[in-house]
Amino acid sequence: MPALxxxxxxxxxxPGSATFCGFGALARLPxxxxxxxxxxxxxxxxxxxxVAGTVSAAYVLAAAVVAPLLSRLIDRRGQRRVxxxxxxxxxxxxxxxxxxxxxxxxxxxxxxxxxLAALGGASFPPVGSAVRARWIRLLGQSPRLQTAFALEAMLxxxxxxxxxxxxxxxxxxxxPALAVVFAVVIGLVGTWLFAxxxxxxxxxxxxxxxxxxxxxxxxxxxxxxxxxxxxGALFGSAEVSVVALAAQTGHASAxxxxxxxxxxxxxxxxxxLAAWLGAHPPRRRASRRxxxxxxxxxxxxxxxxxxxxxxxxxxxxxxxGLAISPTLVASMGLVSESVPTxxxxxxxxxxxxxxxxxxxxxxxxxxxxxxxxGGHAGFWVALAAGVLCTVLAALIVHASRxxxxxxxxxxxxxxxxxxxxxxxxxxx
Numbered sequence: 001m002p003a004l005x006x007x008x009x010x011x012x013x014x015p016g017s018a019t020f021c022g023f024g025a026l027a028r029l030p031x032x033x034x035x036x037x038x039x040x041x042x043x044x045x046x047x048x049x050x051v052a053g054t055v056s057a058a059y060v061l062a063a064a065v066v067a068p069l070l071s072r073l074i075d076r077r078g079q080r081r082v083x084x085x086x087x088x089x090x091x092x093x094x095x096x097x098x099x100x101x102x103x104x105x106x107x108x109x110x111x112x113x114x115x116l117a118a119l120g121g122a123s124f125p126p127v128g129s130a131v132r133a134r135w136i137r138l139l140g141q142s143p144r145l146q147t148a149f150a151l152e153a154m155l156x157x158x159x160x161x162x163x164x165x166x167x168x169x170x171x172x173x174x175x176p177a178l179a180v181v182f183a184v185v186i187g188l189v190g191t192w193l194f195a196x197x198x199x200x201x202x203x204x205x206x207x208x209x210x211x212x213x214x215x216x217x218x219x220x221x222x223x224x225x226x227x228x229x230x231x232g233a234l235f236g237s238a239e240v241s242v243v244a245l246a247a248q249t250g251h252a253s254a255x256x257x258x259x260x261x262x263x264x265x266x267x268x269x270x271x272x273l274a275a276w277l278g279a280h281p282p283r284r285r286a287s288r289r290x291x292x293x294x295x296x297x298x299x300x301x302x303x304x305x306x307x308x309x310x311x312x313x314x315x316x317x318x319x320x321g322l323a324i325s326p327t328l329v330a331s332m333g334l335v336s337e338s339v340p341t342x343x344x345x346x347x348x349x350x351x352x353x354x355x356x357x358x359x360x361x362x363x364x365x366x367x368x369x370x371x372x373x374g375g376h377a378g379f380w381v382a383l384a385a386g387v388l389c390t391v392l393a394a395l396i397v398h399a400s401r402x403x404x405x406x407x408x409x410x411x412x413x414x415x416x417x418x419x420x421x422x423x424x425x426x427x428x
Contacts, residue, residue, distance in 0.1 A: 007147045014138050016200040023197065024131035025155045027087075027190030030124075032163025033183035034094065035060060038117060040167070041176040045101040051113075055097075057360070058114040062121035064356035071129050071349030075342060078204040079130050083195040086125040091188045093120035098177050125191050128156070129348030136336050136344055137202040149332045153325040157267040214340035219399045220287075221347060223392045224334060225354040227294070230389035231327070232358020234297075234382045235262075237366035238304070241378030246310060248375040254310050261314045265321020286333035287400035291393040293327030298386030304379035334396065358385075 012018045035056050042052035074082045097116040135148040170179035195201075239259060246254050300320040307313045331351060339347035362385060366378040
């Protein structure tokens with residue numbers, strides 16, 4: 001046990017790291033609460049899941065589209081100002097949505113709830129990207145950075161296990177409206193406290209008059225964003241397929257428990273990965289680790305269309321979950337290796353946008369397939385998404401290899417130099 005926790009202790013030796021990490025996890029909790037809370041609230045007040053779906057979709061899509069823009073603004077203006085302003089707008093929009101629904105509900109033709117939800121989603125603070133940007137600022141490209149990424153992956157899994165349970169319990173024990181307010185308060189408090197940790201704030205990137213903005217490495221980032229979308233499509237289509245298969249087999253209530261094996265496997269992998277990386281720094285570049293993780297994850301999905309029951313499906317999900325965290329950690333490492341320091345938060349935001357868009361697309365594509373061919377057929381969509389992700393990961397390996405061989409500002413050495421210049425400017 002001491003050996004297991006030693007890497008975490010080494011990561012948290014950085015002053016202030018435990019505080020911002022804890023507040024960052026609290027601030028991210030509404031990610032898994034608000035979407036479900038909105039569905040519970042709107043469906044309860046209007047009696048229509050169709051209206052609830054449009055309101056929830058407006059929230060998710062707006063968040064996906066605007067996240068890179070907010071992340072870019074953070075790089076330019078600093079985390080504290082942008083995050084605190086964004087969370088205030090988010091809280092106001094979501095509370096206005098609650099007030100709108102409590103006023104008696106609205107007909108399906110009224111766009112006010114959708115507009116308020118879109119404003120709430122667009123202003124949702126990208127705390128996950130900001131947390132990882134702080135780790136990059138504090139740890140540079142040291143081996144401890146990968147441990148920190150694995151730790152954050154484990155916290156992400158915890159957020160998506162605890163959040164839905166908390167908001168559902170609040171809606172059941174109190175009311176759906178209070179459940180949404182509960183999520184809003186958690187986000188407001190968590191984000192405000194996180195942003196107020198000034199000692200670890202990377203601060204805005206110093207701008208030199210007349211100097212061009214550092215170029216985003218789209219040769220790597222473009223396929224990575226699409227690959228993140230493919231991963232999201234994998235998750236979205238698989239989740240819808242589980243719900244459909246559970247209903248088809250007469251065990252609809254078991255869908256949630258079956259899906260929990262995803263998070264369970266990924267959380268275990270993240271905990272092990274954090275400990276392993278702390279003692280054994282990765283020898284391969286992040287691009288190769290991303291390819292390996294994508295390939296292993298896709299390989300575990302081959303059995304999904306043929307599982308005979310939910311018990312076997314849960315076992316396959318547990319096995320597949322073990323490959324999720326290593327793949328996501330490698331993608332974050334790839335961003336930190338490939339993106340200029342001045343735009344690292346934006347780079348994280350782009351991958352998050354790809355993931356969110358992919359989840360929506362995967363569910364949308366799997367739906368008609370499930371209607372036409374039954375519960376098992378949707379898993380073919382997930383498998384196809386995994387294959388696409390693996391192909392794109394191979395392209396990223398090629399692009400990263402070409403970048404490393406090419407001298408100039410795009411190479412890893414120059415990126416390290418940019419980081420040192422940034423550190424010196426912030427220290428000054």
